[in-house]
Ligand SMILES: *[C@@H]1O[C@H](CO)[C@@H](O)[C@H](O)[C@H]1NC(C)=O
Ligand SMILES: *[C@@H]1O[C@H](CO)[C@@H](O)[C@H](O)[C@H]1NC(C)=O
Ligand SMILES: *[C@@H]1O[C@H](CO)[C@@H](O)[C@H](O)[C@H]1NC(C)=O
Ligand SMILES: *[C@@H]1O[C@H](CO)[C@@H](O)[C@H](O)[C@H]1NC(C)=O
């Protein structure tokens with residue numbers, strides 16, 4: 001017992017000394033050495049931005065891309081974005097112990113991230129997006145407990161996403177898209193109550209979508225597009241995502257039905273589920289998602305009728321139900337969609353006439369109804385009300401021959 005108290009007391013003292021006083025063994029000279037080590041590792045510096053500017057003859061705090069704290073005059077931010085720099089990161093970067101912002105985005109850095117970066121205990125913002133970094137994403141990332149924004153997109157990272165990322169208690173944005181990440185999505189990523197944006201698109205992730213164990217009231221954006229996710233979308237996934245605005249699950253191997261809980265996401269603006277193996281009806285509750293602007297369920301196995309409630313979604317700009325097995329008629333009320341720009345209901349089994357009001361949606365640029373069993377004729381004055389139309393696909397239906405006097 002006494003032993004435990006002693007350890008606790010020690011921990012408190014250590015913690016106190018670290019957070020209150022600058023660590024005695026490092027100075028601005030340490031920062032300077034770390035930055036000069038980085039400069040040494042840069043093999044290509046097209047604008048020569050650093051060549052003379054990063055010189056020991058001038059104070060570090062005046063160097064290009066470097067910011068220092070106003071009181072302690074130690075390096076707090078390093079921003080070298082978009083300079084076409086090529087090189088690797090030296091372990092010395094881990095000595096910048098006051099750093100809270102590190103952005104090397106839009107350069108050509110390569111190699112692995114040195115484990116010493118795990119010493120950057122004050123780091124809140126790490127942006128390495130759009131470089132050529134490689135290797136596994138290491139579990140030490142999970143020890144950067146002040147991190148709020150982590151951008152590693154557009155690199156060559158491989159291996160699985162470390163579970164430890166779920167231990168970042170303040171993380172707001174996790175952006176890992178366009179890498180070669182494999183394995184499953186760790187369930188811990190939905191265990192971060194501060195999360196706002198999670199973008200894992202364009203990887204090779206497998207397995208099913210993890211469930212959401214707690215209320216994520218900040219989460220607005222989920223992108224898992226273009227992976228190899230399978231299984232059902234968890235039935236209760238959306239029970240705890242009341243503020244979700246954008247959901248991208250296209251180009252995966254998801255099966256089963258759309259979970260009812262999805263229709264609780266009343267703030268949803270973008271919903272992309274295309275190119276999966278989803279089945280069942282499109283529920284009438286789709287009409288509850290009154291903020292929807294972009295909706296695509298193309299290339300799945302949906303069947304039944306397209307519910308009339310779809311016409312309640314008056315903010316819709318894109319509606320794509322193509323390449324499914326929808327039957328019945330096109331809802332009469334579709335003319336209510338006064339903001340629609342892209343409408344595709346092609347490659348289904350729709351019958352009956354095209355509702356005349358569809359040709360009154362002046363915002364439409366693309367209409368595709370091809371490969372259905374639609375019948376009837378087109379209104380002869382159609383072109384007057386579709387001033388923005390760029391493409392009209394009506395092939396392979398049973399429509400009365402195209403009127404000659406259309407003028408479009
Ligand atoms: C280095 O660059 C910074 C930012 O552009 C500038 O303020 C500073 O004067 C430059 N220092 C030298 C010695 O050129
Ligand atoms: C980094 O610098 C670039 C170019 O000066 C700027 O556009 C960007 O906003 C800066 N990034 C951060 C996080 O301050
Ligand atoms: C900084 O980091 C490097 C490599 O991690 C190390 O060799 C060096 O001793 C460290 N300390 C100082 C004060 O530069
Ligand atoms: C990546 O960075 C380069 C400049 O280095 C820029 O031209 C390009 O647009 C960036 N790409 C992305 C996807 O951000």
Ligand SMILES: *[C@@H]1O[C@H](CO)[C@@H](O)[C@H](O)[C@H]1NC(C)=O
Pocket residue numbers: 166187188191
């Ligand atoms: C989520 O966090 C709680 C509390 O920190 C922890 O007990 C639980 O194991 C975590 N779950 C996952 C899946 O990481």
Ligand SMILES: *[C@@H]1O[C@H](CO)[C@@H](O)[C@H](O)[C@H]1NC(C)=O
Pocket residue numbers: 204206228230
């Ligand atoms: C996706 O996973 C399946 C097995 O579930 C596998 O057969 C297929 O090759 C994978 N595709 C890609 C592009 O990784």
Ligand SMILES: *[C@@H]1O[C@H](CO)[C@@H](O)[C@H](O)[C@H]1NC(C)=O
Pocket residue numbers: 260263264285288
């Ligand atoms: C959809 O809206 C109706 C009418 O407002 C409501 O009764 C129903 O519970 C809603 N459904 C869901 C899943 O939220």
Ligand SMILES: *[C@@H]1O[C@H](CO)[C@@H](O)[C@H](O)[C@H]1NC(C)=O
Pocket residue numbers: 300301302323324325
């Ligand atoms: C459409 O339904 C028929 C009959 O149920 C089935 O044979 C066919 O594979 C389905 N097509 C698609 C694209 O799901």
Ligand SMILES: *[C@@H]1O[C@H](CO)[C@@H](O)[C@H](O)[C@H]1NC(C)=O
Pocket residue numbers: 287308309311312333
């Ligand atoms: C939604 O659409 C249905 C069928 O078209 C209609 O009966 C209902 O009143 C609409 N609800 C709202 C809120 O507009």
Ligand SMILES: *[C@@H]1O[C@H](CO)[C@@H](O)[C@H](O)[C@H]1NC(C)=O
Pocket residue numbers: 335356357360385
């Ligand atoms: C299309 O709009 C015009 C002008 O607002 C109106 O006169 C006409 O009745 C409408 N036609 C249909 C089929 O809704």
